[in-house]
Amino acid sequence: MSKNCTESSRNATIHIKSSSLISFIMIILFLSLSCGPRRLIKNNEMDDTLTIGTISFDGAKTIKEGQLRKAMRIIGEGDEYSEYKIRIGLDNIIYYYRTKGFFQAKITSQKGKFYPEKNRIDLFFTIDEGKRERIASINFIGNERIPDKKLSKIIIFRKEEPYDYLKIFTSKYNITSLYAQRGYIYAVVTTSPEDSFLIDNNLVFRIEEGERVFVENVMISGNKSVRRKVIEREIVVKPGDIYSPEKIHASQQKIYATGLFDDVKFEIAGIKEQKTNVDIVFKVLEGKTKWYALGLAFQTPNRITTDIGWGNDNVFNNNQSININYTYTFNFEREVWGNLEVNYTEPYLFSFPIKFSLHLFNEREVTYKIENGSQSQYFANIYGINSRIGHSINMSTELISEIKMKKAIINVIGDYKPEKDILTNSILFAYSQDTRDNIFNPTRGLFLLTSVEFAGSIFKGDNHFIRYIQDISLYRRVTRRSVIASKLKCVYTQPQKGGTGESISVDERFELGGPSSLRGYAESSIGVVDISGKRSGIYLINGGEEFRFPLYKSLGGAAFFDWGGLWLNKEDITIKDIKVGIGFGLRYNTIIGPIRLDYGYRLTDRTEQYKGNVYFAIGNAF
Missing domain, CATH: 3.10.20.310 (membrane protein fhac)
Incomplete structure (x- = not known):
């Protein structure tokens, strides 16, 4: 009996000496209400709801207690006490044991420990698991x-x-x-x-087994402006084929991947009647093929970016697409970056399943650098054309070949007269695999890109090198809404014709540091200082781990670990130059990826004045 109940009994005994038998009976009733095992005094200050504290199991040798509590399903710790729900919960446990091969499992005892001052009861159950049956x-x-x-x-x-x-x-x-x-x-x-x-x-x-089923007819409905031929060439199941769920789902995905439809469904006529010949009907809902885009964004540390674009995903009514995009970025130091892009894509080159694309671009940059106490301007005007041919092996795998031609006009004297026009001609071969469930905010899957590029030599130009790139990102779901993302990118550039790292022009080098590569460091702050005042290199390794988890509705959090190194010459590569950064951040998830705010703190190259770096960006780091 609790202290409160004991004191109430003592007071009641004193009262009995001077009271009648009726008063004695009333006191006994009062005690039974106030000190009983199931209910406390109901008044304005106390709640009469009896809750369950802990649920413990004795004798559970094979299955962990936490799993047994989950198996109860209908009731748990912290819930309101209910004998009915407890009985159902115990039945669920016995059923769970049976699914694991314990057909003789039973509950041998049930006990409870009541805490009247908290109006709480702890439950204790003893289980006899019995013999676990094995498959002979x-x-x-x-x-x-x-x-x-x-x-x-x-x-x-x-x-x-x-x-x-x-x-x-x-x-x-x-x-x-x-x-x-x-x-x-x-x-x-x-x-x-x-x-x-x-x-x-x-x-x-x-x-x-039943009878084998065949496809009798393949039909399409819902298309108005999109030609039937455009849809038919994406359908991999044909009349007369053996019915295959895999082919039907693959056809649905390929139709949707054209970008011409907001929705793609299919129906199977005859399957309810279990016919041996069925009809497949693909139902499409056409979307808008012409689009316009206008955007404004802030990028750390102090950049403002404006973006304008136009596109048509069905130019000649054959799923050809063209888009034009211009991005203009500036900061408060009067530095500017401009990027104009024109892209054209032909999904079926000469009616063959080969994708052809043409990419024209012009990049302009005006930045400032301070060297030996004096400031100078860096000008870059880069334009070129890339021609790519790709062949899809399946929905997630593609083989790519690309011819690249680029001209860079770079000047650091102070006017726009170029010192030299730098030409880079190259051919690239790549293997790409993408099994991510969402390209903007993946929760599972793999992204893999392996490429080799040959520049110069027989293709002429001023840059001569062979470059190998391996880029891998892996996404694993830990719980229903939390994800571990991993990345590793390696770049190895071998200068040709006796050249060194210095012989590779700055527009063909890589940069490291910042919100998308190695947080804790400023953007382009790792490597060797180049003529633009930034740091760059041609040998790169960059890895990272990020744990992404939900907080509230669309708001999420992240903890990350980034590392990497960048070198200009192979003989300078050393593990001592590997940089490391850690940190955490917030994510607001949208349909086009998260808006993120990160705080990164580098574990290498720290100084007394260093307080970490804050990054604001759109989209995941990887």
Whole structure:
């Protein structure tokens, strides 16, 4: 009995000496209400709701207590006490044990410890898990078209493993999917009932294969301005083909990937009636093909960017696209950056599944640098054309070849008369793989780019090198809304014709540091100082880890670790030059990626005055 209850009893005893029998009975009733195990005094200051404190399990040797609390589902710690919900929760635990092969599991005792001053009760349950049944043998019955050996490879458990309902259910799904891929979409897979399994621990998959299904017709509806031919060439399933869910979904994705439609759905006519010949109907909702864009953004440390663009995704009514974009950036030191781009894409070159694109660009830059106490201006006017041919192996993989021609006019004297026109002609070969679920804000998947570029030599020009690039980003979902993102980028540039790093012009070098590469450092602050006053190099390594997690609705947080190094000459490469930065940030998620605010703190090259760097940017760092 609690202290409050004891004091109430003592006061009641004193009162009994001078009161009648009726008063005594009333006091007993009062005590039963105030000190009972289920309810406290109900008044203006106290709540009469009995809540559950902790839930503990004794005897749970195989399954962890946390998992058992989750298995209760209907009730948990902190909830209002309910004997009915507790009973259902215990039944859920026994069911969970059965799905894991403990068919004799039972609750042997239930206890509670009541805390009247907190109106809380802790629950204690004792479990007898019993014997865990194991699968002695696995057999398939009814499979005539797919052999046992093939089916055995797609089930996710083996003989002598413990019985696990989830693994068995997943294996049934895998078998059904395999049959569907071969056109047997009406195949039904069942397994041994529990009581039958417990006789000899033999797990039997019973398969009703059904008839193979074929595609009779492929139809399209909803298209008004988009030609039927544009849609048909994206459909990989044809009349007369064996019905394949994979091909139908791939066709849906390819139609949507044209960018001409806001929505793409499909219906299967005849599948409800289990016909052996079905019709596939792709229903499309056309979107706007012409677009305009106007943007204004602030970029740390002190840049303001304006952007204007126009595009048409169906220029000649054959899914050709063209877009023009101009970006103008300036800061309060009168430095300016301008970038004009024109892009044209032909998705089917000469009606073959080869994508052709043309990219014209002009980049202008006016910046200032201070050297030996004097300030000078850096001018750059770079323009060129890139011609690319790509072939998609599948929805996520592409082979690319690109011819690049560029002319750079660079001057640091103070007028716009060029010292030299620098020509760079090159050819690039690349392999790209992109399995990200969202290109703007991925939660799982992989981005991989491997390329080799040959510049100069037989292609002439002023830059002569061979460059290898390996760029990898990996995204793994930790919980339903939290993600770990990893990146690694390596660049190796080998100067040709006896050249060195200094022989590679500044417009063909790489930069490191800032919000998109190595946070904790200022933008372009790692490497060797070049003629523009920034730092650059041709040998690069840059990695990072970022943990992204939700905070409230669209607001999220991140903690990151970046590292990397940049060198101009190979003989200067040393691990001592690797820079490291850590930090955290906030994310506001939008449909085009997050708006982020990061604080980065470098662990290398610190000084007494250094307080870290703050970055404001749109889009993820990687």
